[in-house]
Every structure is written in structure tokens, then in C-alpha cells.
Amino acid sequence: MVRWWLTLLLVNAALIATAIPRLGSTAMPWLALEGLILVGVLSLWPRKRLARRLVAYASATLIVLALACALGDTITQEIQGRPLNLYLDPSQVPILLELLRDNLGLPVSIALVTATLLALLAIGLGLGHLLASLPHHGAPRCCAWGTLVLGVGLALLGLWRDMEPVGTPGITLLTEQATRAYETRASLRDFDARLSTRESPLDAPGGQPLPGLAKTDVILAFVESYGMAALEREPFAGPVNARLDAMAEAFAQAGLSVASGRVSSPTLGGQSRLAHASVLSGLWVSSPLRYARLLESPRATLIDDFERTGHTSVAMMPAIYRDWPAGRRLGYDEIHDDARLDYRGPRLGWVTIPDQFVWHRLRQVRREHRNPLFAELALISSHAPWVPVIEPLPWDALDDGHAFTRWKGEGSDFLELWGDNDGMRQRYGPALAYSLAVAGEYAARYVNDETLMILLGDHQAAPGMLGFTPDREVPVHVISGDPDLIAPLLEHGFQHGMQPSHDKPARSMAELRGLLHRLYGVEAN
Known part of the structure; x- marks a missing residue:
């Protein structure tokens, strides 16, 4: 019984x-x-x-x-x-x-x-x-x-x-x-059908040029875990909004124009490649299967578009340390992964290469090319578990990365760090503020009237750390020394300055490629 x-x-x-x-x-x-x-x-x-x-x-x-x-x-x-x-x-x-x-x-x-x-x-x-x-x-x-x-x-x-x-x-x-x-x-079948249709010029293989950006360096920089929750929720909002305000002031002093908005990411808490693929392709790449289908198709991407415009395409990927077949399929002219970035400093916890060093290498790569660049960056200093939180260094002291030795060995106990959600919540804002700070410093120093920088989040941080399940909206900031490049964005729902407006619904990341073509493509000229 x-x-x-x-x-x-x-x-x-x-x-x-x-x-x-x-x-x-x-x-x-x-x-x-x-x-x-x-x-x-x-x-x-x-x-x-x-x-x-x-x-x-x-x-x-x-x-x-x-x-x-x-x-x-x-x-x-x-x-x-x-x-x-x-x-x-x-x-x-x-x-x-x-x-x-x-x-x-x-x-x-x-x-x-x-x-x-x-x-x-x-x-x-x-x-x-x-x-x-x-x-x-x-x-x-x-x-x-x-x-x-x-x-x-x-x-x-x-x-x-x-x-x-x-x-x-x-x-x-x-x-x-x-x-x-x-x-x-069923959704995957619909996506496959979308890959095989030719409803617009963007669907065709080979890419479509962007003559409005023909002489402009275009930087597409994804900031890890940079979501709208970081601007709206404490304890993250304090340091992040303070950093955005400081960036706005620095841009004004440098004579830069900036417009900000909100876009919806196809992923949350991880799988950043889905966000990258959605922006590049103009399709909603919301799963690994869709990502694989995209890579198997002849679908053109922004990489093809800019190469047809006369740009050299460069990928700055500090978190790629193995063979990357997807990068070869996407067709970058150069892939600067972990090895090719040639970073000689310490590995700072999960963040193998600090963001400032990636920006430093981008500047060096720019000097090596006569053609305008289309550069895609995957920045990882704001990746969980956000340890150590470091500070920007003098740009002329970066050299090969040894200057980061002062933070060597910090934050190496991952088992303890990943189990401490409260601690991660406290570190998330300052770590993200660092990523934004070095991006802002790069822009203030090196962005001019022949540069268009698109700085956006890849996805919101993980719900388990945030303490709630957020929507999928992330900020996007577009910066240039040429106000004529920013003006069309202000006419299409973007807000002047570093704070995204909530007056209009967020765009899908998949819409960004089409938006660039409407504003700077053949139809705009």
C-alpha cells in the first residue's frame, strides 16, 4: 500500500x-x-x-x-x-x-x-x-x-x-x-519562399549600390547587450544615460550631428548573429535555422551593396577565434578576428579583447585603404557577466594592448559571477557605459563629414539578469560630421540627439537595409 x-x-x-x-x-x-x-x-x-x-x-x-x-x-x-x-x-x-x-x-x-x-x-x-x-x-x-x-x-x-x-x-x-x-x-517555409522571391531589387543576388554614401566610410557597430532597458530601468539607467548625455555634449563640441531611434531585435539575451544577419540582409532572421537558410541562399546583403558602391568591406570580430564559414559566405574583403586583431594584452574575463582596442585597430585598418570602408564591428566589452569594468585609456597608449595589463586576472571566477544576478545588475550599467564611452571617444576623434557611424544594440540583456522579461527594442544612434547625411533620418522618425524618442513605434532591424536604400540609394538620387 x-x-x-x-x-x-x-x-x-x-x-x-x-x-x-x-x-x-x-x-x-x-x-x-x-x-x-x-x-x-x-x-x-x-x-x-x-x-x-x-x-x-x-x-x-x-x-x-x-x-x-x-x-x-x-x-x-x-x-x-x-x-x-x-x-x-x-x-x-x-x-x-x-x-x-x-x-x-x-x-x-x-x-x-x-x-x-x-x-x-x-x-x-x-x-x-x-x-x-x-x-x-x-x-x-x-x-x-x-x-x-x-x-x-x-x-x-x-x-x-x-x-x-x-x-x-x-x-x-x-x-x-x-x-x-x-x-x-510553417514559418520557415514562408522564410524560404521569401528567400526565393524577387519582390524588390534588394531581393536579387549581387547587391544594389548606395550612391548617396559612395564617398563615405560607413561603420556599423553592434554594442553587446545594449537594450532599451538600460536607458529605462535602475540601476542601469543612471550610468548609461549619464554617458549618453556626455556623448551628446562631446559630439556637439566636435561638430558632429547625431540622430537616435529604436529598433526591434530578432533575439533576446544572446545569439547576436541573428541581429547582425537581420540588419545585413533586410530579412527577419529570428532563429538559427533561418540564419542557416540565409547563408545557403544567394541573397545579397549590405556587404554586397557597399562593395558595389566601391567600399572595402571589413569585419572586426574579436569574439571569433575559430574558423568562420559564415564570414566567408557573407563575402567580407577582410575579417579581423581574434587572431588577426593581434591583441597582446590580457584576456579580461569573458571579454577577450576590450572594445577600445577594437576601435584602435579599426583606425589602423582605415589608414591601410584608399577606398571608403564599410566596417561591421561586434563589440563585446558589455557582455555578461560584466567583469572587470574597465576605464578608457589614452588612445596613444594602446599600442598592442599591453596597456590593459592593469586589469589582468580580475573577474576570473565565472562560477561565482554567473550565480550573482544582483552583482551583475550593478555591473551592467557601468560596463555598458564603458562600451559607449570608447565608441563616443572614437567618434569625437575620427568621425568626420565623410563618415557615417551607426551604433546600435544587438539585443536586450538576459531576462534572468534584468529581473524581468523586456521587449526586444534596442537603441540606434547615427553619427556624422555631415548634417546632410543625418537630415533624412530626422525626416523618417529618428530623434535629434542621443536619446531615442518613444513617440513612434520601433522599426524592425530587418527594415534598416531598406531604409538606407530609400535615403541614400538609387531612388534617393
Whole structure:
């Protein structure tokens, strides 16, 4: 009798645990109907039948899979603010494992993954054994009929929908995943169709020139984790807005014009490449599968557009330290990755190369070319866990990066840092202010009337750190020494200065390529 009740309680506990990521601990059900029915059926099934054992272990396997999905859902919600998608997310497991290794070290990562897998295996085997060995005679038989009738009755009559403590969490989770997979597949088919259509000149291979920027250096700089939450929420807003105000004053003194707006990113908390691809392609690249489809297609991007305009295309990618096939497909003339940036200073925690050094190398690259540049930068100093928070150095002291040695060894205990959300909240604003400061200093020094700098966030910071799930809006600032280059933006919804306006809805990142063509392309001339 004790074994029977123990089995029912454990099966019920495992099933209702799968609802926590979706509903939270306060709204989750306390009674899982599928658990009542499962235990009731197996209790009435003769124990010596092989089929009963197979059903018992198959059911336990499904419960464990549901628990694994719930765990994945929790991680995905914390990092990206969206539900797990089994159609998309399994391909991200190697990236997650790599992040664990890079941040926690190989031994800790192996121990954590092994412990998780062993725990799931133990739960599966334990539940399978308990279900397979449920008592078949005596008092449990009466209990089995009672639970079976109760479970089936509530399910068939639909009464459980009006009873908050009762639900079908396991079935609901698996049904939602199946529905999400179907919808994702349909969305992917639509995206594939969009890749193959030729609705506008931008859809054609080869790119379209931007004659309005033919003699202008164009810098497209993505600032890591720079979202609107950083301007609107404390404790981030104080240091970030102070930095924006200081940049506005410095730009005015340098004779620079600036316009700001808001754009919506296709991602949240990570996967910056989706934001880059959306801006470059003019398509909403909202998943790794869409990203892969884009790379497999002949779709032109801003890189092609600027090369047809006469620019040399340069990628400054400090976080790329392995072979990068995507970069070759996109067709940059030069890729300055971790190795080619030739940084000789210390690795500052997760930030392998500080932003100021990347800007420093960009200036050197500019001197090497006679043609105008189209430069895309992925700036990473504002990447979580935002340690160490450093300060701008004198630009003439940067040299090969040894000047950053003063911060060597700071913030290396990743296991402690990643578990400290409060600490990350306190560091996020100052770290982001540093990234903006060095971008602003570069602009004040080197942006002139033959330069257009587009400085924008790649995505909002992770919801788990922010303490809430934000929207996907990020700031974008466009800076130039030529006010005639900025004026068209002010006529198309941008706000003068460094503070984005909230008067109009945010554009999609996928709209930026088309906007550049409307303002500076063939039609504008």
C-alpha cells in the first residue's frame, strides 16, 4: 500500500514540475490527471504481462523527457525570454556546452552535465521500476479504480478546466511543443519562399549600390547587450544615460550631428548573429535555422551593396577565434578576428579583447585603404557577466594592448559571477557605459563629414539578469560630421540627439537595409 501511494505521489510530483517554467510555482497545478490515469491503469494491469512493463518504462521515459524539456525551458526563459522550441533549440546544445566550458571550466562543466544526465536517468529508472511493480491485489486495487475513474471522469467531462489545482501538465507541455514545432516549420517555409522571391531589387543576388554614401566610410557597430532597458530601468539607467548625455555634449563640441531611434531585435539575451544577419540582409532572421537558410541562399546583403558602391568591406570580430564559414559566405574583403586583431594584452574575463582596442585597430585598418570602408564591428566589452569594468585609456597608449595589463586576472571566477544576478545588475550599467564611452571617444576623434557611424544594440540583456522579461527594442544612434547625411533620418522618425524618442513605434532591424536604400540609394538620387 505504501509503495502504491509513493508511486502516485512521485509520478504526480514529476509531472507538475514540468509546469513550473510555464506557469510558475504559484500557478502550477497540484494534481496531474495523466498521472492519476497512468497509475490507475498500470495498477489494474496484471503484473506478469510484458506489455505492462514496456508501458511502465515508456511512460517513465516520456516523463523524464518532459522534465528535460522543462529544464531546457527554464534555461531558455532565463537567457532569451522565450519558451523552449524543440524544433530549433537542440542545435544550440553544442553552443550551450561550449559556453559552460568557457565560463565554468572543463572539469566543472563535465561534472554539471554528468550530474544532470545521471539525475534524469535515475528518475527515469526509478519511476519505471515503481510503475512496473505496482501492487495488483488488495487495497491498491480499490485505490486504482478510484484514481482511474476520477482521472478519466474529470478528463472526459472537462471539469478539470474549472479546477485550478488540477491540470494535465505533461500532456500540455508535449502538445505545446508539437504545436510550436508545426508553426515553426510553417514559418520557415514562408522564410524560404521569401528567400526565393524577387519582390524588390534588394531581393536579387549581387547587391544594389548606395550612391548617396559612395564617398563615405560607413561603420556599423553592434554594442553587446545594449537594450532599451538600460536607458529605462535602475540601476542601469543612471550610468548609461549619464554617458549618453556626455556623448551628446562631446559630439556637439566636435561638430558632429547625431540622430537616435529604436529598433526591434530578432533575439533576446544572446545569439547576436541573428541581429547582425537581420540588419545585413533586410530579412527577419529570428532563429538559427533561418540564419542557416540565409547563408545557403544567394541573397545579397549590405556587404554586397557597399562593395558595389566601391567600399572595402571589413569585419572586426574579436569574439571569433575559430574558423568562420559564415564570414566567408557573407563575402567580407577582410575579417579581423581574434587572431588577426593581434591583441597582446590580457584576456579580461569573458571579454577577450576590450572594445577600445577594437576601435584602435579599426583606425589602423582605415589608414591601410584608399577606398571608403564599410566596417561591421561586434563589440563585446558589455557582455555578461560584466567583469572587470574597465576605464578608457589614452588612445596613444594602446599600442598592442599591453596597456590593459592593469586589469589582468580580475573577474576570473565565472562560477561565482554567473550565480550573482544582483552583482551583475550593478555591473551592467557601468560596463555598458564603458562600451559607449570608447565608441563616443572614437567618434569625437575620427568621425568626420565623410563618415557615417551607426551604433546600435544587438539585443536586450538576459531576462534572468534584468529581473524581468523586456521587449526586444534596442537603441540606434547615427553619427556624422555631415548634417546632410543625418537630415533624412530626422525626416523618417529618428530623434535629434542621443536619446531615442518613444513617440513612434520601433522599426524592425530587418527594415534598416531598406531604409538606407530609400535615403541614400538609387531612388534617393
